[in-house]
Amino acid sequence: MKITIEERVRKSLLRFGRKNKICRILVMPALVLSMFVFHTIRYFRGNFKRFAMVAMTFCLFVVYSSFSFPLFIAGDGRAVEWSKAELDSDVELAPESALRPEDMELLSDEDVLSDYDFVEGETVHGMDGVIKYEAEDILEALEANGSAGSTVTEETARNESGEIIFDKNDWRLVLTNKQHSIPEDYTFTLGTIHGSQMCDERIVDDLKAMLQAAKDEGMNLIVQSPYRTPERQEIVFGRKIARYMNRGMSYMEAYQLSSRVVNIPGSSEHEIGLALDITCDNYEDLTEGFGDTMEGKWLAQNGCKYGFILRYPKGKEDVTGIDYEPWHFRYVGVDAATVITERGITLEEFWEEL
Ligand SMILES: [Zn+2]
Incomplete structure (x- = not known):
């Protein structure tokens, strides 16, 4: 009888x-130990095919998941996958990006719009650019066109003891943010501010009064981006995402960062003509510094007298979901604006209490 290696090892150990x-x-x-080793060897030999398959699958998985497609920057600045890139002289390998802080810098609407469609020699940018008008020009135009804007100031309802009753269904209080998109049945009529600048016609008179009051105090405000069509809102949002992706971010990173500074399409107050971006002739940029200017402070404090609130205040980013925007003013009517401004709350918080 043939003695196996296993038995031989066992016998010599006993000897x-x-x-x-x-x-x-x-x-x-x-x-x-020897029994364990021999058993293991026997087991693997008996199941060789099975284990070979598992090992092969594992190897394939490792190979595929560690192989990533590098991005190239094409001549026109777009990031393209290498397979789509023409490997010629104006295509270079995108730098391996650990995101630098300056790339994370928040882009304003102007950043992504102003370098497009600029009409040479005109003070007004083209259709997709940022259209800005100084208060003086707006007031002049509104004066000339006496029919602009509704002349009916809607009173907020009061109860028997004279207290104001706010109603969530009041058009002035419509809440749009990342959680609340514009109601499907929401309708409004556009009124002209000046040139191609439009907003809800019901707020034109109050806007005019506010611009006039600022002018009387020696300020020259600048109105930009009042009403935006949904298409335009898409363009602003899309361009921001593209810009961030060109800086090496993934789509999700770019989307998240973009939605911090511009409302996702379908939820922007600019789309319902109730929001205006206002700056002044000394400080035209849509940047945080505007909040420190005399005009920025005046608007934040006095806008409520004309129905406007600073919609995205500093320190309330968690509530609004939008970074501090000292230039973005939203019409909510004088009564609500007064309550919101005096109490230092946001429209979201005001809504919670209704
Ligand atoms: Zn805005």
Whole structure:
């Protein structure tokens, strides 16, 4: 009978134990170990095909997941996948990007719009650019066109003891943010501010009064981006995402960062003509610094007298979901604006209490 290697090992271990009495204690663990090793070998030999398949699958998985497609920057600045890129001289490998802080800088609407469609020699940008008008020009135009805007100031309802009753269904209080998109049945009529600038016609008179009051105090405000069509809102949002992706961000990173500074299409107050971006002739940029200017402070404090609130205040980013925007003013009517401004709350918080 043929003696297997396993038996041979076992026998020599036992022989060793008999001869060396001092080492006898080691023989038992050595026998167990040898049994374990031989069993394992037998097991793997019996299931060789199965294990080979598992090993192969694992190898393929490792190879595929560690192989990523590098991005190239094409001549026109767009990031393209290498497979789509023409490998010629104006295509270069995108830098391996750990995102630098300056790339994370928030882009304003102007950043992404102003360099497009600019009409040479005109003070007004083209259709997709940012259209700005100084208060003086707006007031002049509104004066000339006496029919602009509704002349009916809607009173907010009051109860028997004279307290104001706010109603969530009041058009002035419509809440749009990342959680609340514009109601499907929401309707409004556009009125002209000046040139191609439009907003809800019901707020034109109050806007005019506010611009006039600021002018009387020696300020020259600038109105930009009042009403935006949904298409335009898409353009602003899309361009921001593209710009961030060109800086090496993933789509999700770019989307998240974009939605911090511009409302996702379908939820912007600019789309319902109730929001205006206002700056002044000394500080035209849509940047945080506007909040420190005399005009920025005046608007934040006095806008409520004309029905406007600073919609995205500093320190309320968690509530509004939007970064501090000292230039973005929203019409809510004088009564609500007064309550919101005096209490230092946001429209979201005001809504909670209704
Ligand atoms: Zn705005």
